[in-house]
Amino acid sequence: MGLRERKKEKTRLALLDAAFDLFLEQGYDSTTVDQIAGAVDVSPRTFFRYFTSKDHLVLWYHDQGEETMLETLADRPPGEPPFVSMTHAVRAVLRDMEQSTSEDTERFLKLRRVLDANPQLVASTIARGMETERRLTEAIAGRSGLAPDAGPLPHLVVAFAMAPMRVDIGCAATRPDLQVMVRRIEETLQFVERSLRPGWDA
Amino acid sequence: MGLRERKKEKTRLALLDAAFDLFLEQGYDSTTVDQIAGAVDVSPRTFFRYFTSKDHLVLWYHDQGEETMLETLADRPPGEPPFVSMTHAVRAVLRDMEQSTSEDTERFLKLRRVLDANPQLVASTIARGMETERRLTEAIAGRSGLAPDAGPLPHLVVAFAMAPMRVDIGCAATRPDLQVMVRRIEETLQFVERSLRPGWDA
DNA sequence: TGTCATCTGGCAGGGTCTGACATAGATTAC
DNA sequence: GTAATCTATGTCAGACCCTGCCAGATGACA
Numbered sequence: 001m002g003l004r005e006r007k008k009e010k011t012r013l014a015l016l017d018a019a020f021d022l023f024l025e026q027g028y029d030s031t032t033v034d035q036i037a038g039a040v041d042v043s044p045r046t047f048f049r050y051f052t053s054k055d056h057l058v059l060w061y062h063d064q065g066e067e068t069m070l071e072t073l074a075d076r077p078p079g080e081p082p083f084v085s086m087t088h089a090v091r092a093v094l095r096d097m098e099q100s101t102s103e104d105t106e107r108f109l110k111l112r113r114v115l116d117a118n119p120q121l122v123a124s125t126i127a128r129g130m131e132t133e134r135r136l137t138e139a140i141a142g143r144s145g146l147a148p149d150a151g152p153l154p155h156l157v158v159a160f161a162m163a164p165m166r167v168d169i170g171c172a173a174t175r176p177d178l179q180v181m182v183r184r185i186e187e188t189l190q191f192v193e194r195s196l197r198p199g200w201d202a
Numbered sequence: 203m204g205l206r207e208r209k210k211e212k213t214r215l216a217l218l219d220a221a222f223d224l225f226l227e228q229g230y231d232s233t234t235v236d237q238i239a240g241a242v243d244v245s246p247r248t249f250f251r252y253f254t255s256k257d258h259l260v261l262w263y264h265d266q267g268e269e270t271m272l273e274t275l276a277d278r279p280p281g282e283p284p285f286v287s288m289t290h291a292v293r294a295v296l297r298d299m300e301q302s303t304s305e306d307t308e309r310f311l312k313l314r315r316v317l318d319a320n321p322q323l324v325a326s327t328i329a330r331g332m333e334t335e336r337r338l339t340e341a342i343a344g345r346s347g348l349a350p351d352a353g354p355l356p357h358l359v360v361a362f363a364m365a366p367m368r369v370d371i372g373c374a375a376t377r378p379d380l381q382v383m384v385r386r387i388e389e390t391l392q393f394v395e396r397s398l399r400p401g402w403d404a
Numbered sequence: 405t406g407t408c409a410t411c412t413g414g415c416a417g418g419g420t421c422t423g424a425c426a427t428a429g430a431t432t433a434c
Numbered sequence: 435g436t437a438a439t440c441t442a443t444g445t446c447a448g449a450c451c452c453t454g455c456c457a458g459a460t461g462a463c464a
Contacts, residue, residue: 042443127322204462206460
């Protein structure tokens with residue numbers, strides 16, 4: 001990893017940190033892009049080269065998760081049952097969460113506090129989640145050689161595998177601790193796996 | 203209804219028509235507020251007195267529905283079981299849809315085509331729907347003398363009663379005909395009613 | 405008709421986001 | 435080590451969304 005990439009990563013994280021801190025201090029709407037860029041000593045124009053919009057800041061982790069899942073799906077063996085592939089995709093995200101640095105964990109929890117304070121951002125997050133489900137459904141359908149709208153099965157596969165994330169991430173009980181959250185999602189995922197008849201996704 | 207109110211209503215509908223037509227012609231993003239206002243011969247400043255934002259155009263029917271439901275809830279007798287009140291609220295919206303003029307019906311179906319062409323707007327609609335559920339839940343909880351977060355029951359009452367709308371409005375089969383859609387929602391609502399044990403919402 | 409409330413237009417301005425171009429810095433090849 | 439190349443960044447101009455403010459026009463009402 002060259003110096004250039006390391007600098008970019010550093011700037012991106014600095015922007016996330018500055019933004020979340022400002023959002024918590026003075027609110028999302030009252031914080032301008034100029035302020036965020038100024039706090040990191042970067043031109044506002046550069047901000048938009050890292051994040052496509054102000055909203056994108058709070059959707060960034062979501063983006064990362066989606067990318068991880070799509071990459072994982074692309075690497076799974078062709079003949080694998082679709083639901084099994086999706087469980088691998090979900091677990092890849094869980095592994096990323098487990099292995100995140102303490103700074104990253106803190107950032108993630110800060111984001112959750114920002115979301116708690118700004119319901120409108122929760123709305124964007126949910127909307128983004130729908131888009132993710134759509135893309136995953138396309139990928140799953142493509143792997144099976146099916147048209148994306150040939151039937152509800154691909155979408156159902158995605159919905160079942162993603163349910164643990166939706167349920168446990170939205171759950172207030174796992175709020176302050178990321179490791180607990182990951183463990184709960186894993187447990188719920190195993191519960192879903194046990195609840196389905198073998199071969200149901202054929 | 204005085205002349206002033208009639209003129210306002212006319213302007214509002216003209217703005218909706220002009221906007222939807224422009225959205226279908228040249229896309230949502232490529233259409234500016236200036237164009238919409240210009241098409242109705244109204245200043246851009248006035249546009250924002252009718253609609254709080256460009257998005258608001260596509261959320262307007264949703265707003266109407268929410269208002270109808272909240273008003274209906276306020277008028278229901280105090281002791282009524284909460285789920286019964288909610289079914290009345292949903293049916294009030296269905297009656298509005300049934301009794302709408304042919305122009306209004308056409309406008310509604312045009313909106314659906316706009317949504318089909320712009321997934322991002324579907325996202326806003328879904329986000330708006332969450333907000334509506336939250337407000338309805340507050341209203342239901344308030345009627346029962348409960349705190350909004352005393353338990354999942356109020357939210358569940360709302361979710362069950364709204365499910366037919368979410369299911370059948372999202373359903374592609376009822377796309378071109380509003381009366382069919384209303385009938386399907388009514389049937390699904392009756393199915394939900396039959397599926398619940400009497401007194402479940404006590 | 406005259407007064408009052410409300411609607412409207414115009415203007416100024418803040419905030420988000422994008423395209424174009426030049427420069428400084430990192431990377432690669434020699 | 436130097437030169438050529440590629441990439442990130444800053445600056446600038448500008449479109450668009452949205453809002454506050456004030457003055458003028460229009461409907462409501464006595």
